[in-house]
Amino acid sequence: MRRLDSPADTSLLHLVGGTPVGWIAADEHGAGYWAKLESAGLGGMKARAAASLLAGAASRGELAPGAPVVESTSGTLGIGLALVARALGHPVILVVDNELEPDMRALFSAYGVRLEVVERQHPEGGWQQARLDRLTEVLATTPGAYWPDQYDNPDNAAGYAAMAEEIIEQIEAVDVLVATVGSGGHCAGLTRVLRRHWPGLRVIGVDSIGSRIFGQPSRHRVMRGLGSSILPRNVVYPDYDEVHWVGPVETVASCRAVAARTCLAGGWSTGAAALVSGWVACSEPETRVLTVFPDGPHRYLSTIYDDEWCTTRGLLVPPVTEPAEIATPDEAEVRGWARCRVVRDPAQTQVSA
Incomplete structure (x- = not known):
């Protein structure tokens, strides 16, 4: 072994x-x-994005060795990030919302991923904006954390x-x-x-x-x-x-x-x-x-x-x-x-x- x-x-x-x-x-x-x-x-389609996001950040010095990775997700990217980040030696914090399926919560728990669960939608930006607002709070209180920003990252x-x-x-x-x-x-x-x-x-x-x-x-x-x-x-x-x-x-x-x-x-x-x-x-x-x-x-x-x-x-x-x-x-x-x-x-x- x-x-x-x-x-x-x-x-x-x-x-x-x-x-x-x-x-x-x-x-x-x-x-x-x-x-x-x-x-x-392995990890579905979005594992490809996760690997690219983290490798790019590491190559530019934006992601320090062992630094926490924090991202907002409705679920699928989270699976890819959990896989890739664990392989690269990073803990993962996922900001999810209250509509995340119980099976997905159980899977993330098995993967050792910390979940930050948003309970209410943003009045204009829905679940995504509510998750992003919580993500900003998590970043502010997590030293050295890196946010891949899947929505705006080439x-x-x-x-x-x-x-x-x-x-x-x-x-x-x-x-x-x-x-x-x-x-x-x-x-x-x-x-x-x-x-x-x-x-x-x-x-x-x-x-x-x-x-x-x-x-x-x-x-x-x-x-x-x-x-x-x-x-x-x-x-x-x-x-x-x-x-x-x-x-x-x-x-x-x-x-x-x-x-x-x-x-x-x-x-x-x-x-x-x-x-x-x-x-x-x-x-x-x-x-x-x-x-x-x-x-x-x-x-x-x-x-x-x-x-x-x-x-x-x-x-x-x-x-x-x-x-x-x-x-x-x-x-x-x-x-x-x-x-x-x-x-x-x-x-x-x-x-x-």
Whole structure:
């Protein structure tokens, strides 16, 4: 058995990434799309970002050896940070909110992660702003702590360059990338590299209803892991050719349909990505579509895949099968699946107004 004589042991980090691509059938007529299956990599998709965030900080001298790492998360990045920080010899403090699933709390406890739990949403910025406010307090009282700042740190996007290179080796050609958007990191990182190889790549962003990212008003969101009540600077608006907003009803249906058809299951981001990718593949049969399934099902067994939980929230009603279309992002508040082929930075729009 191998002894650990140092607080840092990076032997597991080589298992981050290196994930397969799978063909996902979208209908019975042969339409489908490619999905990068990040649940097959240690720590899921966001372990890539976590490794890049901490390595970048260490190389610049911003992260001292053994210093605590403090970050706000709805859950998924926290898994990646716990893995990477432990391997590099850093304790982790995660600022989470009261809607974090019990299974995730238990997992973080098993990992030895300290949780700071926010009990109330910010009146305008929702859970994210409330978590960031608490994070500021934690940083002020934790000597030497480092905040990766996933929303505004370019190292986030840089962490996905290797994923893009893997995709180029795995797939002959792609016409459309469908990417869910939360912090903006994985879409920015993939687009930057993939468009060098495939200059005509069309990029479709997938957001949540009730998210501010693409110019809709912020509202309470059932879905976690995509969407935002703040405007992350990692979102590169010129990269996107169109945006879709999806709701929890159609996303639950999408998650369950993919699971039943393929025995591949994932969470909110996976269901949202599958919904839009399948729609594009069926609407444009000659188009080669790629997306990313960020994680697996285990976090969601008591929510998305639990009939009682979904029924209580009215999520098992028949979903819509086509997106409504709006001309501009602020034309109307969307309440369910919708798309817009005009993409602009809401912060720039507010300034110009």
